[in-house]
Amino acid sequence: MRYSAVTIKDLARELGVSTSTVSRALRDSYEINPETKKMVMECAKRMNYQPNPIALSLKERKSRSIGVIVSEIANSFFSKAINGIESAAHERGYNVIIAQTQESYRKELSILEFLASRSIDGLLISIATETRNMEHFAALHARGLPLVFFDRITEDINTHTVVADNFQGSYEATSHLIGNGYRRIAHVTNSKNLSITQERLKGYRQALKDHQIPADKSYVQYCHHGGMIHSELENAFNNLMELRPLPDAIFAGGDKLTTGCLKILRSRGIKIPEEMALAGFSNSDLAEVTEPPLTVVKQPAFEMGRTATELLLELIESKRPVEEFEKRKFATRLLVHRSSIRPALTSIG
Amino acid sequence: MRYSAVTIKDLARELGVSTSTVSRALRDSYEINPETKKMVMECAKRMNYQPNPIALSLKERKSRSIGVIVSEIANSFFSKAINGIESAAHERGYNVIIAQTQESYRKELSILEFLASRSIDGLLISIATETRNMEHFAALHARGLPLVFFDRITEDINTHTVVADNFQGSYEATSHLIGNGYRRIAHVTNSKNLSITQERLKGYRQALKDHQIPADKSYVQYCHHGGMIHSELENAFNNLMELRPLPDAIFAGGDKLTTGCLKILRSRGIKIPEEMALAGFSNSDLAEVTEPPLTVVKQPAFEMGRTATELLLELIESKRPVEEFEKRKFATRLLVHRSSIRPALTSIG
DNA sequence: TTGAAAGCGCTAACAT
DNA sequence: ATGTTAGCGCTTTCAA
Numbered sequence: 001m002r003y004s005a006v007t008i009k010d011l012a013r014e015l016g017v018s019t020s021t022v023s024r025a026l027r028d029s030y031e032i033n034p035e036t037k038k039m040v041m042e043c044a045k046r047m048n049y050q051p052n053p054i055a056l057s058l059k060e061r062k063s064r065s066i067g068v069i070v071s072e073i074a075n076s077f078f079s080k081a082i083n084g085i086e087s088a089a090h091e092r093g094y095n096v097i098i099a100q101t102q103e104s105y106r107k108e109l110s111i112l113e114f115l116a117s118r119s120i121d122g123l124l125i126s127i128a129t130e131t132r133n134m135e136h137f138a139a140l141h142a143r144g145l146p147l148v149f150f151d152r153i154t155e156d157i158n159t160h161t162v163v164a165d166n167f168q169g170s171y172e173a174t175s176h177l178i179g180n181g182y183r184r185i186a187h188v189t190n191s192k193n194l195s196i197t198q199e200r201l202k203g204y205r206q207a208l209k210d211h212q213i214p215a216d217k218s219y220v221q222y223c224h225h226g227g228m229i230h231s232e233l234e235n236a237f238n239n240l241m242e243l244r245p246l247p248d249a250i251f252a253g254g255d256k257l258t259t260g261c262l263k264i265l266r267s268r269g270i271k272i273p274e275e276m277a278l279a280g281f282s283n284s285d286l287a288e289v290t291e292p293p294l295t296v297v298k299q300p301a302f303e304m305g306r307t308a309t310e311l312l313l314e315l316i317e318s319k320r321p322v323e324e325f326e327k328r329k330f331a332t333r334l335l336v337h338r339s340s341i342r343p344a345l346t347s348i349g
Numbered sequence: 350m351r352y353s354a355v356t357i358k359d360l361a362r363e364l365g366v367s368t369s370t371v372s373r374a375l376r377d378s379y380e381i382n383p384e385t386k387k388m389v390m391e392c393a394k395r396m397n398y399q400p401n402p403i404a405l406s407l408k409e410r411k412s413r414s415i416g417v418i419v420s421e422i423a424n425s426f427f428s429k430a431i432n433g434i435e436s437a438a439h440e441r442g443y444n445v446i447i448a449q450t451q452e453s454y455r456k457e458l459s460i461l462e463f464l465a466s467r468s469i470d471g472l473l474i475s476i477a478t479e480t481r482n483m484e485h486f487a488a489l490h491a492r493g494l495p496l497v498f499f500d501r502i503t504e505d506i507n508t509h510t511v512v513a514d515n516f517q518g519s520y521e522a523t524s525h526l527i528g529n530g531y532r533r534i535a536h537v538t539n540s541k542n543l544s545i546t547q548e549r550l551k552g553y554r555q556a557l558k559d560h561q562i563p564a565d566k567s568y569v570q571y572c573h574h575g576g577m578i579h580s581e582l583e584n585a586f587n588n589l590m591e592l593r594p595l596p597d598a599i600f601a602g603g604d605k606l607t608t609g610c611l612k613i614l615r616s617r618g619i620k621i622p623e624e625m626a627l628a629g630f631s632n633s634d635l636a637e638v639t640e641p642p643l644t645v646v647k648q649p650a651f652e653m654g655r656t657a658t659e660l661l662l663e664l665i666e667s668k669r670p671v672e673e674f675e676k677r678k679f680a681t682r683l684l685v686h687r688s689s690i691r692p693a694l695t696s697i698g
Numbered sequence: 699t700t701g702a703a704a705g706c707g708c709t710a711a712c713a714t
Numbered sequence: 715a716t717g718t719t720a721g722c723g724c725t726t727t728c729a730a
Contacts, residue, residue: 005492007707018717023709033715054406054468055707058722063403065446065467073431074634079423086449095446095467097414100435117399118414118444143354262638285423286633289611291640356723367701372725382699404723407706 006049015043026051057119065095066312067115067123071103071226075255076283077301078126081150084305085124092313094121101128103228112136122146122316124308127154129191129226146315150308151299153195160311162328164299166196169332170203173279173297174251176334178211181342182249182277186219186240188233188261189253190226197222200253200281218243227256237264249273249340252280262290262339272339279340293337300330355398364392375400406468414444415661416464417473420452420575424604425632426650427475430499433654434473441662443470450477452577461485471495471665473657476503478540478575495664499657500648502544509660511677513648515545518681519552522628522646523600525683527560530691531598531626535568535589537582537610538602539575546571549602549630567592576605586613598622598689601629611639611688621688628689642686649679 008026012019017036025032025040026049032040043049057063068085070078082098089096097120099111108128115123125137125147134156141147141157150162177185187204190197201220208215221236233256240247250265252258258280262272270276272292279295287294307328315322357375361368366385374381374389392398406412417434419427431447438445446469448460457477464472474486474496483505490496490506499511526534536553539546550569557564570585582605589596599614601607607629611621619625621641628644636643656677664671 008709009707019707020709020718021716023707024716027709031715036715050466052407052468052707053466054403054412055722056709057403058401058407058706058724059708059710061722073422074425074428076423079428082422083449086447090463097444098435098447099439100432114439117402119401119403259635259638266638284635286608286635286639289608289615289639290635291638291642293640357725358723368724369702369726370700372723373700376725380699385699401723404706405725407708407722408724408726410706 005052006047007052008049011040011043011047011049014047015039062121062316063095063119064093065097065118065120066309066316067097067099067118067120069099069101069108069111069115069123069125071126071128071228072100073098076285077151077255077281077299080283080301081126081305081308084302084307085309086305087302088306088309088313094313103129103226105130105132109136112140116140116145120145122148122312124312125149127152127194129194129228130224132193146312148308148312148315150304151196155195158325160308160315160326160328162304162308162311162330163195163199164304164330164332166199166332167203167206169281169297169299169334170200170251170253171207172203172332172334173295173340174204174207175211176295176336177249177251177277177279177340178207178213180277180340182340183213184219184245184247185213185249185251186221186243186247187251187253188221188223188236188240188257188280190222190257191224192222197253204251219247223257226254227260230260233257233260234264237261247276249277249279252278252282254280255282255284258282258294258296259284259290262294266291273342277340277342287335288337290339292339295337295340296335298333298335300332304330354401355396356401357398360389360392360396360398363396364388411470411665412444412468413442414446414467414469415471415473415658415665416446416448416467416469418448418450418457418460418464419475420477420577421449422447425634426500426604426630426648429632429650430475430654430657433651433656434658436651437655437658437662443662452478452575454479454481458485461489465489465494469494471497471661473661474498476501476543478543478577479573481542495661497657497661497664499653500545504544507674509657509664509675509677511653511657511660511679512544512548513653513679513681515548515681516552516555518630518646518648518683519549519600519602520556521552521681521683522644522689523553523556524560525644525685526598526600526626526628526689527556527562529626529689531689532562533568533594533596534562534598534600535570535592535596536600536602537570537572537585537589537606537629539571539606540573541571546602553600568596572606575603576609579609582606582609583613586610596625598626598628601627601631603629604631604633607631607643607645608633608639611643615640622691626689626691636684637686639688641688644686644689645684647682647684649681653679 008019008022011022025037101108134154148160153161223232227233252261282296287296357368357371360371374386450457483503497509502510572581576582631645636645
């Protein structure tokens with residue numbers, strides 16, 4: 001059974017006027033007699049007329065919907081960013097179509113093809129951790145599809161980007177660990193090719209450097225799948241546990257990695273922060289009620305989503321090709337909790 | 350700048366044939382010369398032709414997209430259910446448009462209007478906690494839009510439904526608390542009008558009854574906004590703390606309520622489970638690393654999402670009106686952790 | 699085996 | 715002030 005709506009034609013027939021009169025009346029055109037307008041409006045309301053957006057889309061060659069590609073909505077940063085995206089999009093009459101890569105490059109490719117073939121007007125992208133090659137994005141961009149990257153961005157494509165100040169967030173968190181007496185700080189992070197990985201790594205390294213702590217490459221562990229594959233984070237962690245001297249703190253570069261490290265530490269009975277401190281990027285609401293409460297770097301996810309969307313809609317609705325691209329950067333916030341505070345008694349200094 | 354795709358017309362011009370020939374060749378029609386077919390296919394590939402789904406939609410009067418209405422995607426149950434929904438929908442070439450009510454009836458109304466006007470083919474709905482009146486759904490259903498309710502359902506509309514066995518989950522959790530020596534078990538739950546609230550309440554009451562524990566109405570606190578408004582849960586909690594005798598356990602009937610109670614108990618320094626045990630419905634991955642680890646009733650969210658979608662697509666693609674409606678019910682799982690286990694020393698029995 | 703033409707719902711240029 | 719018509723991309727009779 002098909003749901004069939006009232007069309008402009010039905011109204012025209014009902015009223016004995018032409019479809020164009022109805023169309024113009026509904027759009028409140030100046031060239032329509034006020035009385036006719038009123039008559040049409042009333043009839044439309046009475047018959048519960050709803051314009052068919054598909055016909056409109058076909059005509060205007062746009063669908064008033066935008067796509068969003070993220071790694072997974074269960075990620076606390078992305079679910080909040082999506083709230084921001086939806087709020088900005090709906091305000092301006094746009095639909096949002098969400099798709100998840102689960103950090104997989106293959107999925108990213110197929111999703112991109114899927115979305116492109118669904119006539120979306122533009123795309124918000126946060127790149128999967130597995131992805132190294134940007135050609136699939138470049139091809140679409142070259143064909144004129146408006147693109148805005150957020151959070152995990154690429155330099156390869158010349159368009160708007162929205163990011164958190166990952167360097168700052170990472171620098172602050174690492175400095176905080178150092179300030180609490182930790183010296184052998186490991187860094188568990190996403191795949192090397194990701195923009196956020198590189199920036200966070202830089203912040204981490206700079207903090208070590210500024211405090212005259214030598215950086216050791218083996219203290220940095222990359223998770224090619226962003227902790228999406230459980231064994232991967234386990235391996236990274238095992239690698240760290242084989243190091244001598246043992247790290248005394250872990251700074252994690254992503255939502256799943258932060259909570260993942262917490263789970264592993266807990267499951268192995270390693271005391272936090274006595275034996276190993278933990279801090280990391282996360283937007284989880286539960287950070288303060290875990291055991292121990294987690295020190296986290298929070299990104300303004302909602303605002304970032306909103307801004308990315310506004311920039312995308314600007315691109316979509318711009319009459320002329322946009323030449324100037326913005327790089328918006330948002331400050332992060334460090335929320336300090338017990339997981340990274342060295343207890344007074346065991347302080348080594 | 351507009352992204353403009355290759356059309357069937359471009360192919361026809363390129364090859365010097367008619368658009369109908371191209372169309373038929375692409376659809377592999379029997380009445381087209383194999384050589385022509387091959388030629389068209391090659392040209393389509395070469396020019397990177399992608400059929401315009403909007404034109405198709407207009408023609409077929411369907412959009413190959415379904416809407417999903419949930420309270421919020423940051424909810425651990427819904428984010429996983431949505432994964433299931435997307436997996437089933439994408440498999441069959443459907444788009445998913447997600448919208449969030451934030452538990453607000455008003456938002457539910459406007460979202461419904463928005464989605465209905467965007468020519469979706471069907472709708473998956475989990476009702477907002479504020480909603481009491483089902484007329485907005487009934488009106489759409491009456492107009493022939495396929496609807497499937499999941500998780501928070503209504504009896505008022507005759508269609509497929511997908512739920513967890515809320516009674517069972519609630520019964521088991523409450524019985525578990527009783528088995529651990531708790532007798533004064535409070536229940537913090539969603540708005541009274543919600544289906545899940547009623548079923549979970551029944552399970553809770555039945556468990557009390559089966560163990561000869563008198564039910565006290567004041568031990569049940571309803572949150573009309575599902576804990577979405579912070580003060581609401583605070584109030585509910587305060588009400589419980591004024592009771593004498595004081596409850597010795599809380600059983601929470603929803604994701605946000607469970608973690609919300611944890612936060613409140615923690616912030617007030619009330620020891621869990623010594624002073625107050627806690628258990629509740631939640632699909633959070635962090636339940637086992639909170640302090641204390643939480644006893645939770647888990648729903649098979651992914652499977653529920655998949656099933657709801659399959660039922661909806663069945664409805665959408667059915668040639669004749671569907672008369673027989675299914676009520677799918679999924680078993681829940683009780684994961685016991687420390688938050689509900691009475692320590693041996695303080696055991697009263 | 700192929701082409702011409704109509705039509706899905708809507709808008710807008712062009713009549714009148 | 716209103717009507718006629720063409721066209722957005724595609725499929726599908728109907729003709730040839």
